[in-house]
Each structure stands twice: as C-alpha cells, then as structure tokens.
Amino acid sequence: MRNVLLLALLAVSPLALAKTECTSADKAQWQNPDTFQQALKSQGYEIKKFKVTDGNCYEIYGWDKDKRKVEIYFDPVSGKKVKEEID
Template identity: 70%
Template sequence: MRKLLLLSLILASPLTFAATECTTADKAQWQDQDTFQADLKGQGYEIKKFKVTSGNCYEIYGHDKAGKKVEIYFDPVSGKPVKSNVES
C-alpha cells in the first residue's frame, strides 16, 4: 500500500505542487516591503506573518478588518491580490 501511495505521489501532476507565481519582474521594481505592509495595516489588516515566497509573491497571514483569518498572495509590483484564502 505504501509503495502504491509513493508511486502515485511521484506520478502526480507537477501542477499539484506548483507554487503561486506572482511576478517575473526584477526585484528593483517591487514595492518596499515595509511600506507595503504599512499600507495593508492602514486598510485594516493585522499581519501575523509576512514573507516573500519562492513564486515571487508577498504573502501575508493574519486577519482582515472584519477579524477573519486570511492568507493572501500579492503581486509585489502592483500590490494586487493574486490568490487568497479567507476564513468563512
């Protein structure tokens, strides 16, 4: 059974494991991380964790102004959300 599970994971589509890709722009074009976070806080977000992903995104974990848990990936150039998970 374990061999079957391992084989199915190996043969799984690479898209299954693909990270969210936000931009291919040079990092010189990205918004300043501190300014970006300050802008989000000004919009009512409480940021528990902020990171730059391998897919060239700014990612936050925290809460929105309604207090719902959020995980949001942002394009670091435009600042627009690319993918989000919001607690229902």
C-alpha cells in the same frame, strides 16, 4: 495497500502542488515591503507574518478587517492579490 497509496498520490491535483508565481520583474521595481505592509494595515489587515515567497510574491498570514484568518499572496509590483485563502 500499495495500490491505495498509489491511487491517493495520483488523485492529488497538479494545481495543488503548483507554486504561486507573482512576478518576474526586477526587485528594483517592487514596492517597498515596509510601505506595502503599512498600506495593508491601514486597510484593516492585522499581519502576523510577512514574507517573500520562492515565486516572487509578498505573502501575508494574519486577519482581515472582519477578523477572518487569511493567507494572501500579492504581486509585489502592482500590489494586486494573486491568491487568497480565508478561514
């Protein structure tokens, strides 16, 4: 049983455990979070949850304009998508 657990732990990709990093820029250079969220909403996003991650990303949970469930990480300086998961 221990061998099975060990193999399962070794099979986990290091990339799956990696933290998404967005920027090392000073927060004074970041876009205003409220303005950023309003811009996303004007593009058709419905935001359920918005947060700043440990990797200095703006992260949203919600739905896109096609009503698909999304989790998206954005660079708070440029506003570009860094990572996106769609259900």
